[in-house]
Amino acid sequence: MTVLKALKKMFGKSETEQLAPVSSAPSHTPSHRTDGNQPGRTATVAAPKHEPVTTPTAPAAPAIASEQPRSETPKPPKPRREPKPKAPVIPWKLEDFVVEPQEGKTRFHDFKLAPELMHAIQDLGFPYCTPIQAQVLGFTLAGKDAIGRAQTGTGKTAAFLISIITQLLQTPPPKERYMGEPRALIIAPTRELVVQIAKDAADLTKYTGLNVMTFVGGMDFDKQLKHLEARHCDILVATPGRLLDFNQRGDVHLDMVEVMVLDEADRMLDMGFIPQVRQIIRQTPPKNERQTLLFSATFTEDVMNLAKQWTTDPSIVEIEAQNVASENVEQHIYAVAGADKYKLLYNLVNDNGWERVMVFANRKDEVRRIEERLVRDGVNAAQLSGDVPQHKRIKTLEGFREGKIRVLVATDVAGRGIHIDGISHVINFTLPEVPDDYVHRIGRTGRAGADGVSISFAGEDDSYQLPSIEALLGRKISCETPPTHLLRAVERKRP
Structure with missing residues (x-):
């Protein structure tokens, strides 16, 4: 009993305190939850029985050096960041929009x-x-x-x-x-x-x-x-x-x-x-x-x-008709055999390093074949036609707008309504069957005052469309023969 009393004295607790039942624990130990079955009521959860319960006034107990927990220097509290004051909203007035009158x-x-x-x-x-x-x-x-x-x-x-x-x-x-x-x-x-x-x-x-x-x-x-x-x-x-x-x-x-x-x-x-x-x-x-x-x-x-x-x-x-085509678009027509059109397209894009080109063809199957051949030959291209799901069309347009896609191949229907700045070149792989479509196609470049270039391939199957296009434009477009180096065979990329 003498040893037991000494131990109790060493740890600073009386016999009454040591034998105190768990139910006598002070009220600060429980946690609270809201009873889901009875809204607004709070249920108290007792502390687990295996945990020791101490009173707030009990003195700290000494411990053996080998069991002494490592003391840590308390970190200073982080300074509170004050929210940045919002800039005052200045009401807009029509007087802020000054445009001087200009004749015409x-x-x-x-x-x-x-x-x-x-x-x-x-x-x-x-x-x-x-x-x-x-x-x-x-x-x-x-x-x-x-x-x-x-x-x-x-x-x-x-x-x-x-x-x-x-x-x-x-x-x-x-x-x-x-x-x-x-x-x-x-x-x-x-x-x-x-x-x-x-x-x-x-x-x-x-x-x-x-x-x-x-x-x-x-x-x-x-x-x-x-x-x-x-x-x-x-x-x-x-x-x-x-x-x-x-x-x-x-x-x-x-x-x-x-x-x-x-x-x-x-x-x-x-x-x-x-x-x-x-x-x-x-x-x-x-x-x-x-x-x-x-x-x-x-x-x-x-x-x-x-x-x-x-x-x-x-x-x-x-x-008026004279404004039908933008003066900012430089127009070219290459007389080329149908079998050489793809070689001409690839070499124009690849040799000149063009980064944002739009290619038009008349049919969906043509669009698909051109896109597949460009991708196979290492050109980052995508297609836009009525067969492409809408979510993919939107993703394709965003990629083209952001410069991730170099060449966008499209039909006339899909090409309507595309307003993307920075298209440097428009290439008509086949001449359109409706003259007005020619104007819509070349209007994809030369926008917002920028300069643009359109190049049309006139082959044996579609060159007859030229007179009606020129009649709509109100002027002749000279037909050129492409340089020999632009008609060289495309080197196949190794798989």
């Missing part, structure tokens, strides 16, 4: 546009209107229907978007409105063009609070439906087929459309979309109760008949 040019200031819209126009760096913008806005901002003939790259997209946004800002939306009831509808023939228009719309509406949505085939239907169910749709940009899918399911109602735009009507005719477009238009208000804008690269008889059916006393805006 129309400013956006010359129209009555909302400050939110003008702010976005300034961000995009648009001080003056293009010719078609100046002419179209003069009619559409007054509420008139309009028909515009304009090639790609003339600014027609911004023209009808500015008109739409102005209309929606001036007219408040109805108090009772479903999520799937757009106030403005834009129909375009290709997925790429829809995506591009929607991007431009998002840029122009970023200060307005208007919502822009897209419906295109080849992409996740449910994901597009969730976007539609999440918020009101002000501006809807869609391809005809996917829009009909939503409309026939009852997810989209077009009875509140105030402004309707048909872009590239000639292309929709060529692709056989007009029956679908007719079904869509029947769901919209009568033509005298909506504003209708129709744009086309050509005013064929068929296009004008459609315009007569769908518009009311429209104003007609035309861009």
Whole structure:
């Protein structure tokens, strides 16, 4: 007993303390949890029985040197980082957007546009209107229907978007409105063009609070439906087929459309979309109760008949033919046998070290073969055609835009609506069957004031297209014989 008492004395505890039951532990030891079956109630969990319990006032026990825990110098607390003060938001004023009047040019200031819209126009760096913008806005901002003939790259997209946004800002939306009831509808023939228009719309509406949505085939239907169910749709940009899918399911109602735009009507005719477009238009208000804008690269008889059916006393805006091709694009035509076209293409790209080239062919199987041969011969190439899934098309375009893909091979349908700066060369592997497509193709280069080059291969199977192309351009294009070294055989890469 003497030894036991000595040990107790050594560790500073009395016999009563040593024999204290676990249940007498002080209240600071339990942890707390919320009882899931009874909300708001808290259950106390007792400390495990195998753990020793000490009182807060017990003195520290001495320990043998070999068992003494290593003492650590306490680290000083880290200094608290104060949040950086946010920069004050400086309200934008129209006076911040200064554009001096210039003879022969129309400013956006010359129209009555909302400050939110003008702010976005300034961000995009648009001080003056293009010719078609100046002419179209003069009619559409007054509420008139309009028909515009304009090639790609003339600014027609911004023209009808500015008109739409102005209309929606001036007219408040109805108090009772479903999520799937757009106030403005834009129909375009290709997925790429829809995506591009929607991007431009998002840029122009970023200060307005208007919502822009897209419906295109080849992409996740449910994901597009969730976007539609999440918020009101002000501006809807869609391809005809996917829009009909939503409309026939009852997810989209077009009875509140105030402004309707048909872009590239000639292309929709060529692709056989007009029956679908007719079904869509029947769901919209009568033509005298909506504003209708129709744009086309050509005013064929068929296009004008459609315009007569769908518009009311429209104003007609035309861009003169001499502006059909950009003066910034240097045009060449090589007379070459069909069997030598691929060698010429490969050697042009490889010898000159071109980094961002777009190649056009007339058929999807041609596009596929050209892309496969380029990849096999060590050129980083990708294809863009109607057979390529939409998610892959978007990834391909991003890779081309970022410079990861050197050569993009495409059909005319897939090439419509592609607006990528920095394309140095466009090569027509085969001449297009429709002259207007030639203008659209070479318009992929020489954008935003930059210089560009187009090279067309005229073979025995397609050279007959040249006269109609030259007639459209209003001038002759000299035909050249390619240098011999550009026709040398392609060295096969070792596997």
